[in-house]
Amino acid sequence: MAGDKPEFSGVINLDVRDSVPDWKPYELTRAPEGAPNVLVVLFDDTGMAAWSPYGGRINMPTLDRLAENGLTYTQWHTTALCSPTRSCLLTGRDHTTNRIASIMETTNGFPGNSGRIPDECASMGHILQDNGYSTYWIGKDHDVPEEDIAAGGSRSRWPLQMGFDRFYGFLGGETNNWYPDLVEDNHFIEAPYTPEEGYHLSKDLADQAIRMLRDQQASNPSKPWYMWFCPGANHAPHHSPKDYAEKYRGMFDDGYDAYREWVLTRMISKGILPEDTQLTPFNPILEEQQNPIDHVKPWEELNDDEKRLFSRMAEVFAGFSEYTDAQVGRVIDYLEETGQLDNTIVFYCADNGASGEGTESGSVNENKYFNNYPDDLAENMTMIDKLGTPDTYNHYPTGWAAAFSTPYQMFKRYAQYAGGTCDPLVIHWPKGIQAKGEIRHQYHHVTDIVPTILDIIGLEMPDVYRGVKQIPLPGVSMRYTFDDGDAPTQKKRQFYTIGGTRGIWQDGWKAAATHAPMNGKGNFDKDAWELYHTDVDRSESNDLAGQYPEKVKELVDAWFEEAHKNYALPMDDRSVMEMLTTERPQAEPTRDRYVYYPDTSPVPEGVAVNVRGRSFKILADVDLEADAEGVLFAHGSRFGGHALFIKDNKLHYVYNFLGIPPEQTFVSKELTPGPHVLGMEFIRESAGEHKESVGTCRLYVDEELVDEGPMRAQVGKFTLCGDGLCVGYDSADTVSRQYTNPFPFTGGKLLGVAIDVGKEQYRDLELEAAALLSVE
Numbered sequence: 001m002a003g004d005k006p007e008f009s010g011v012i013n014l015d016v017r018d019s020v021p022d023w024k025p026y027e028l029t030r031a032p033e034g035a036p037n038v039l040v041v042l043f044d045d046t047g048m049a050a051w052s053p054y055g056g057r058i059n060m061p062t063l064d065r066l067a068e069n070g071l072t073y074t075q076w077h078t079t080a081l082c083s084p085t086r087s088c089l090l091t092g093r094d095h096t097t098n099r100i101a102s103i104m105e106t107t108n109g110f111p112g113n114s115g116r117i118p119d120e121c122a123s124m125g126h127i128l129q130d131n132g133y134s135t136y137w138i139g140k141d142h143d144v145p146e147e148d149i150a151a152g153g154s155r156s157r158w159p160l161q162m163g164f165d166r167f168y169g170f171l172g173g174e175t176n177n178w179y180p181d182l183v184e185d186n187h188f189i190e191a192p193y194t195p196e197e198g199y200h201l202s203k204d205l206a207d208q209a210i211r212m213l214r215d216q217q218a219s220n221p222s223k224p225w226y227m228w229f230c231p232g233a234n235h236a237p238h239h240s241p242k243d244y245a246e247k248y249r250g251m252f253d254d255g256y257d258a259y260r261e262w263v264l265t266r267m268i269s270k271g272i273l274p275e276d277t278q279l280t281p282f283n284p285i286l287e288e289q290q291n292p293i294d295h296v297k298p299w300e301e302l303n304d305d306e307k308r309l310f311s312r313m314a315e316v317f318a319g320f321s322e323y324t325d326a327q328v329g330r331v332i333d334y335l336e337e338t339g340q341l342d343n344t345i346v347f348y349c350a351d352n353g354a355s356g357e358g359t360e361s362g363s364v365n366e367n368k369y370f371n372n373y374p375d376d377l378a379e380n381m382t383m384i385d386k387l388g389t390p391d392t393y394n395h396y397p398t399g400w401a402a403a404f405s406t407p408y409q410m411f412k413r414y415a416q417y418a419g420g421t422c423d424p425l426v427i428h429w430p431k432g433i434q435a436k437g438e439i440r441h442q443y444h445h446v447t448d449i450v451p452t453i454l455d456i457i458g459l460e461m462p463d464v465y466r467g468v469k470q471i472p473l474p475g476v477s478m479r480y481t482f483d484d485g486d487a488p489t490q491k492k493r494q495f496y497t498i499g500g501t502r503g504i505w506q507d508g509w510k511a512a513a514t515h516a517p518m519n520g521k522g523n524f525d526k527d528a529w530e531l532y533h534t535d536v537d538r539s540e541s542n543d544l545a546g547q548y549p550e551k552v553k554e555l556v557d558a559w560f561e562e563a564h565k566n567y568a569l570p571m572d573d574r575s576v577m578e579m580l581t582t583e584r585p586q587a588e589p590t591r592d593r594y595v596y597y598p599d600t601s602p603v604p605e606g607v608a609v610n611v612r613g614r615s616f617k618i619l620a621d622v623d624l625e626a627d628a629e630g631v632l633f634a635h636g637s638r639f640g641g642h643a644l645f646i647k648d649n650k651l652h653y654v655y656n657f658l659g660i661p662p663e664q665t666f667v668s669k670e671l672t673p674g675p676h677v678l679g680m681e682f683i684r685e686s687a688g689e690h691k692e693s694v695g696t697c698r699l700y701v702d703e704e705l706v707d708e709g710p711m712r713a714q715v716g717k718f719t720l721c722g723d724g725l726c727v728g729y730d731s732a733d734t735v736s737r738q739y740t741n742p743f744p745f746t747g748g749k750l751l752g753v754a755i756d757v758g759k760e761q762y763r764d765l766e767l768e769a770a771a772l773l774s775v776e
Contacts, residue, residue, distance in 0.1 A: 005024075008025050043233055047350075070428030076349070078350075079352065080352050082103060083104050084100050085351040086230075091122065105173065127465075137159040139169040140175075141172075142172060147585070174236060174721060188602070234317065237366060239388055241319070246319070257298060263406050291517060316388035345429035348426045379661075418534075442488075454477075455477035512540070611757060624646075651668035667699070695712075
């Protein structure tokens with residue numbers, strides 16, 4: 001292993017000419033001879049029944065090509081959620097051992113969900129970097145604490161600090177594929193070009209991956225490399241170039257009920273599932289334990305508009321997936337053209353089951369889900385022809401989540417069922433795998449990928465890394481499956497937990513608690529446990545708990561053993577909005593007054609002033625010329641946000657509530673040249689039907705009230721990530737359709753903007769803010 005350097009064995013005398021050098025103690029560690037390159041392609045939110053190698057209707061030419069020349073796994077499992085799964089791929093340890101029991105935005109301050117991967121869990125990036133590999137990370141991260149995603153925040157868990165030489169992608173859980181929230185290495189950047197110029201994140205990521213590999217080959221072609229390629233697909237928003245969405249026109253008109261029947265037959269005929277595999281029902285959880293947002297409405301109960309809308313949502317999703325597969329294909333083509341593909345082991349997989357975050361209604365703005373706000377069919381129908389474009393932040397309904405997770409129960413977030421955890425995995429390595437186009441049925445988990453990579457390279461996870469004793473790897477290498485399809489499963493036990501759900505697999509049996517995720521009902525001690533013999537009942541359709549109570553007790557005891565060992569308690573089933581709005585420690589102390597200045601990068605929402613669910617004031621200190629215009633303050637996007645700007649010589653304030661038209665707009669009389677304090681005040685008076693803030697907005701020019709009216713404001717986030725707070729311009733996707741990006745402030749001087757969430761009166765704040773701003 002790296003670090004075991006030999007002692008200096010040269011000769012040192014007074015004169016260098018009489019001395020003998022010895023370079024060995026100072027040379028960098030080289031990778032083992034013949035060590036393969038490693039490419040991990042990690043999609044989001046994709047059930048096993050979606051993609052063509054598994055019998056699905058979504059055409060994936062690149063994945064088909066790799067499967068035909070590699071191995072397709074049918075019982076490979078994840079944690080059922082993105083951040084936890086990615087942490088397992090990063091360190092090889094279970095997600096709660098990594099302190100990432102949930103997504104980074106819902107950490108809760110307990111050991112298993114504190115959000116910082118501990119030093120006891122060294123990353124694969126570090127291990128391979130120290131052993132002679134170039135290391136690259138492209139695309140999604142989502143294992144950086146939310147408060148660290150900031151220009152001045154800690155970089156300790158950013159990719160470069162976790163052992164990667166280069167990074168190009170986004171740090172949060174999702175991003176707008178047309179206007180992404182991009183980071184290059186250790187700094188934020190804007191997208192290199194616009195959607196109008198042909199930009200899409202998937203294409204950009206492939207461009208960057210090829211560029212990094214090309215640069216490496218130009219200077220160090222003998223050095224192997226390790227690359228994560230993690231696109232925004234298939235996570236919402238489902239953004240698809242139109243020509244790819246059009247490929248699927250009419251292909252999902254039969255509906256998600258029919259799709260399940262159709263795809264199950266295909267999966268059985270392809271050998272993915274046994275002949276006697278049964279479908280599980282929609283909505284299998286008893287009503288008292290259900291989470292209503294995850295309900296599936298049967299296709300035959302939909303009206304004609306809903307059928308048209310939901311079919312189109314599936315078409316756009318399919319186009320998004322195939323388009324991204326085509327971009328992965330460009331990387332694979334490059335490897336083949338340069339002679340690298342033969343000794344590159346490719347893991348092409350997904351991080352959890354299909355996503356139910358579109359609720360039973362589907363959505364043109366997924367952010368409604370995170371704000372606990374229902375979708376409106378009439379509003380959604382007006383956007384049906386714009387699905388997948390920059391005008392929508394779309395997500396299909398739960399029916400498609402269940403269909404794309406066929407034949408299993410439920411979908412993403414349901415860690416007790418295979419619908420949340422059983423995901424596609426294809427492994428391709430021409431030099432190291434003799435079998436071609438074969439299927440493997442051994443039971444495995446995401447924690448088995450790191451041991452597999454170490455095994456094929458000839459390395460081990462160290463007992464001590466950088467002076468810290470390491471937590472042993474719980475997984476097993478999958479290498480034994482490469483050339484022996486009949487080899488018995490070497491894994492013995494795997495526990496699961498996400499968002500209040502619990503499950504455990506052991507020696508071909510599985511126990512599953514019936515608790516739904518994020519249902520807010522608690523009473524975990526009253527959970528019923530189901531029992532499935534997965535060796536003979538792959539779809540988990542036959543509950544045997546009543547026949548084998550002793551087996552249930554054995555598995556439940558095993559779950560608690562693993563939970564205590566891996567920091568999986570306490571259980572947390574609070575709603576997504578409750579968890580998203582939980583107060584967490586910040587690098588910066590919370591305060592009532594925030595002052596921001598022009599010419600700074602967008603401030604991410606996780607560290608920006610929080611105006612959600614409260615009264616607030618915004619003031620801009622300006623010195624205007626006659627032709628002044630542009631954005632003074634903006635935070636969010638067309639899918640949720642607010643902006644203060646000057647247009648047509650008038651002050652405008654727009655609050656774009658979850659992208660629901662019309663924009664809430666307040667406008668002043670004409671402005672005069674000279675110094676002014678321009679601002680607004682929102683007085684929260686009550687909570688609305690869906691807990692949104694309801695109150696009065698007042699627009700001011702200096703001390704004069706110039707417009708006033710009712711306004712509603714979001715309680716949840718403007719976006720899950722991206723579209724940060726800007727002063728003097730609006731980055732990426734604009735808050736208001738009344739101007740175009742970036743609409744910078746010109747025609748005068750903008751000293752700065754103050755935002756107050758305290759209890760001071762507006763005029764008192766005006767005087768204090770003006771004094772603060774004048775100091776800068």
